[in-house]
Amino acid sequence: MARTAPKVERLADDGEAMTDALGEVLTVAEEQGTVTWSDVSDDITSGEWGRLIESGLLVDADGEGFVIEDPEAVREALEDTDAEPEADDDEGWSQWDKLAALGTVGLFAGYSINSIRNAIGGTIDIALGPLAEVLPFYVLILVLAVFTGATSSILQDQMMDMSGMGDHQEKMEEIKERRKKAKERDDEEALERIEQEQMELMTDQLGMFKQQFRPMVWIMLINIPVFLWIYWMVFGPGLTIASPVITLPIFGEVESWRQGLVGPMQAWIVWYFLCSLSFTQIIRKALNVQTTPTAS
Numbered sequence: 317m318a319r320t321a322p323k324v325e326r327l328a329d330d331g332e333a334m335t336d337a338l339g340e341v342l343t344v345a346e347e348q349g350t351v352t353w354s355d356v357s358d359d360i361t362s363g364e365w366g367r368l369i370e371s372g373l374l375v376d377a378d379g380e381g382f383v384i385e386d387p388e389a390v391r392e393a394l395e396d397t398d399a400e401p402e403a404d405d406d407e408g409w410s411q412w413d414k415l416a417a418l419g420t421v422g423l424f425a426g427y428s429i430n431s432i433r434n435a436i437g438g439t440i441d442i443a444l445g446p447l448a449e450v451l452p453f454y455v456l457i458l459v460l461a462v463f464t465g466a467t468s469s470i471l472q473d474q475m476m477d478m479s480g481m482g483d484h485q486e487k488m489e490e491i492k493e494r495r496k497k498a499k500e501r502d503d504e505e506a507l508e509r510i511e512q513e514q515m516e517l518m519t520d521q522l523g524m525f526k527q528q529f530r531p532m533v534w535i536m537l538i539n540i541p542v543f544l545w546i547y548w549m550v551f552g553p554g555l556t557i558a559s560p561v562i563t564l565p566i567f568g569e570v571e572s573w574r575q576g577l578v579g580p581m582q583a584w585i586v587w588y589f590l591c592s593l594s595f596t597q598i599i600r601k602a603l604n605v606q607t608t609p610t611a612s
Contacts, residue, residue: 320386322487323371324393329516330367330509337364339394341374342384350381363505370494370506409530417533423540437548440541448549453573454562457584458591460542465596468535473605475531487517543588550574550584566590 327334337360345351351374353365368374369382373390377383384390426433441448448456491513498506550573562570564587567577573584599605 320373320389321393321396323373324390324397326487326513327367327371327373328397329513334364334367335394335397337361338368338373338390341365341368342387342390342394345382345384346387350377350383352381366505367509370509409526413530413533416537420533420536420540423537423544426540426544433544433548434552436541436544437552440545441548444545453549454564454587457546457588458595460546461588461591462595462599464539464542465592466599467538469596469600469603469605471531471534473603475534476528491517546584546588550582 324335324338327338337356340359341351341356344355348355353362356365365374373385374382375385422432423436426436444456444460447459451459491510495507495510495514498510562573562583564570564583567583567586570577570583573582575583577583577586
């Protein structure tokens with residue numbers, strides 16, 4: 317059914333008339349074994365008949381009519397399509413997601429407004445301050461990078477539908493192939509239908525982009541305060557706990573966390589991103605977190 321369901325979904329996107337036509341053809345094919353145009357010409361249009369053949373659901377039975385490819389899977393997909401609720405305009409964004417997005421926008425102000433940064437840093441310091449007193453600062457940054465990497469990976473895994481993105485990519489590839497064949501046989505009617513499908517897929521793509529951004533809102537809501545606290549420590553009370561000389565892997569000894577290592581990027585930023593990128597990959601492998609599109 318893995319290949320059949322997406323085909324039925326694409327027909328459903330063309331409108332209820334197409335799924336009704338498929339249901340009628342399926343019924344006749346199951347009753348007679350095969351179906352011909354004359355068997356259903358009173359119930360469906362020639363355009364709908366041609367669309368069913370073009371979709372690959374209706375296949376030639378060696379000149380003795382047509383049969384439905386995998387009729388059981390087609391029937392199941394039709395039932396799923398009938399039961400599927402209509403998507404809302406917010407593409408799955410709940411009220412909590414919107415509040416998280418609003419909070420994230422407010423946190424961004426901390427990068428440029430000292431009072432907000434100091435307020436966030438002081439609040440987070442209530443929890444992290446005791447750790448800063450017992451752990452070397454570079455170890456504390458490593459621990460926070462592991463924490464933010466783990467939460468980011470888990471949120472992406474739980475809130476993003478990778479199989480749906482994979483199906484979307486499959487649809488795009490299939491449409492490109494159908495468009496190529498339609499051009500070769502000079503079928504203007506088929507080209508018009510394919511162009512309409514492409515427009516619908518582009519709309520779906522926008523919805524998927526909104527879905528991809530949804531976990532990013534929660535990730536930033538967690539990561540920004542952590543990052544601002546590190547900034548607050550480096551440029552505030554944190555300097556009192558830092559060693560006069562810090563030894564970092566790859567870079568060796570640096571005199572201060574504020575020292576530039578990669579162009580204008582200071583030591584604390586470079587160390588944080590090195591730890592975050594490295595351990596995020598390890599965490600994703602360990603937890604088998606999938607963050608790339610897969611076909612269903």
